[in-house]
Amino acid sequence: MSARTTQRAIGWLALYLLLVLAPVLLLADAARTPGRGFAWDFSMALGYVALAMFTLQWVLIARFKRATAPFGIDIVYYFHRYLAVVALALVVVHVALIAVVHPQALGSADPRSATAHMSAGRAAVALLVVVTLWALLRQRLGGDYDRWRIAHALLSALALAAAFWHLFGSGHYLDAPWKRALWVAYALAWVALLLYVRALHPWAIARAPWRVREVRPERGRVCTLVLEREDGHALAFEPGQFAWLTLRASPFAMREHPFSIASSAADGRRVELSIKALGDFSTGVRDVPPGERAWLDAPYGHFSVDRHPAAEGYVFVAGGIGIAPMMSMLRTLADRGDRRPLLLIYGNRAWERVAFREELEQLAKRLDLKVVHTLIEPPPGWTGERGLVTRELLARHLPPAAALARREFFVCGPTAMTLAVERALGTLGVPAERVHNELFDWV
Numbered sequence: 001m002s003a004r005t006t007q008r009a010i011g012w013l014a015l016y017l018l019l020v021l022a023p024v025l026l027l028a029d030a031a032r033t034p035g036r037g038f039a040w041d042f043s044m045a046l047g048y049v050a051l052a053m054f055t056l057q058w059v060l061i062a063r064f065k066r067a068t069a070p071f072g073i074d075i076v077y078y079f080h081r082y083l084a085v086v087a088l089a090l091v092v093v094h095v096a097l098i099a100v101v102h103p104q105a106l107g108s109a110d111p112r113s114a115t116a117h118m119s120a121g122r123a124a125v126a127l128l129v130v131v132t133l134w135a136l137l138r139q140r141l142g143g144d145y146d147r148w149r150i151a152h153a154l155l156s157a158l159a160l161a162a163a164f165w166h167l168f169g170s171g172h173y174l175d176a177p178w179k180r181a182l183w184v185a186y187a188l189a190w191v192a193l194l195l196y197v198r199a200l201h202p203w204a205i206a207r208a209p210w211r212v213r214e215v216r217p218e219r220g221r222v223c224t225l226v227l228e229r230e231d232g233h234a235l236a237f238e239p240g241q242f243a244w245l246t247l248r249a250s251p252f253a254m255r256e257h258p259f260s261i262a263s264s265a266a267d268g269r270r271v272e273l274s275i276k277a278l279g280d281f282s283t284g285v286r287d288v289p290p291g292e293r294a295w296l297d298a299p300y301g302h303f304s305v306d307r308h309p310a311a312e313g314y315v316f317v318a319g320g321i322g323i324a325p326m327m328s329m330l331r332t333l334a335d336r337g338d339r340r341p342l343l344l345i346y347g348n349r350a351w352e353r354v355a356f357r358e359e360l361e362q363l364a365k366r367l368d369l370k371v372v373h374t375l376i377e378p379p380p381g382w383t384g385e386r387g388l389v390t391r392e393l394l395a396r397h398l399p400p401a402a403a404l405a406r407r408e409f410f411v412c413g414p415t416a417m418t419l420a421v422e423r424a425l426g427t428l429g430v431p432a433e434r435v436h437n438e439l440f441d442w443v
């Protein structure tokens, strides 16, 4: 990370903390409800912080490019996930403290006799528990991703609306108009974010439709979608970045899938996405007729040679469809006439399934590129590398130790492989800040 990026990251984190703590700091002087004591005050402060955090969860998924750039959007999504757990824990402690110290303040649990704002508070807690646990357990529970996503958005919006109702209804520490105004500002900011995320942002994407020009089968159950913007404009992107693709649905329908852009950044008028058939959506891609409309929300990500200049070249380690962002970087470097030394270590199951293997041979002639294939099930007579990408395999092909520290490393493949390669590179003396990864399962 450059010093400038670090400064920006610190700036955004400081702003986040300020927004989360502002209600507590500003309202701290509030005339306390007489006789209720520290536990009560502390519980209210936790409730405030949790509500501010849940409001800001919507900022984290709004894909604001300036705010996500210093971290990478994947890290911001991880923040979104883990901060939800922290905020939920604060909510639980907020309720538990009141239940222990002032149980009568909770009132009746029966919605027929309870006050509306206390019922709203209970509903908010229940919804937040469901939303958070469901998100954490989604992959284990299985089920359709798109349906989960819609349910996630709806239930969290309901939870937040109920939480604001609870806050304004109970009115603790909101005795002065300016104090109410502060929370009204948070509530309005949240409504604005909701509109931006669910209406304005999809509207902007809908205004720039793309067309599928070609659907090209590749080896290894991979299909390349070739897309062109209807108005002929080019997409400016950095090689290795990714796009959210919407096909056969409106951009408002929340049915988008992330894919690395595989084509050269030298020509953004034709964008290619190489998609491996894994589930319903990715398998259906091969049946998309040319001429069909598509929408792209792009570009995102920081997995790019352009973000990590290296005078002495690059090392790419790809597994299976993890080759897609590498193809973009290699094609771009070739189009730019780059002469820096490049090494690609590319793992696959079988030789017949190695996507882009013929094109890689051509790229090796245009670039100073060495390609090392490793196969789990090599064909008879195979003399190349066998098995997974291990520390020993890396050691056999990496440049001498002195040059290692001056190269940048890009790793993309199945998550287990990516993490194992990163560990192996560390033990071979590659500084961690020189190793960059793109995980395909962070969403």
Ligand SMILES: Cc1cc2nc3c(=O)[nH]c(=O)nc-3n(C[C@H](O)[C@H](O)[C@H](O)COP(=O)(O)OP(=O)(O)OC[C@H]3O[C@@H](n4cnc5c(N)ncnc54)[C@H](O)[C@@H]3O)c2cc1C
Pocket: 139, 145, 146, 242, 255, 256, 257, 258, 259, 260, 261, 273, 274, 275, 276, 277, 278, 279, 280, 281, 282, 283, 321, 324, 325, 438, 439, 440, 441, 442, 443
């Ligand atoms: C940054 C990034 C870049 C990627 N680049 C590529 C690429 O170049 N080529 C490629 O083949 N794959 C890529 N993927 C993976 C690809 O997005 C998923 O394989 C695809 O969305 C699976 O959808 P499915 O419905 O076919 O599979 P399913 O079997 O329905 O889903 C399998 C899993 O994929 C994930 N997933 C499903 N739908 C979505 C969605 N709408 N958004 C996010 N995740 C979803 C979920 O974790 C789900 O459990 C990338 C992923 C990320 C995060």
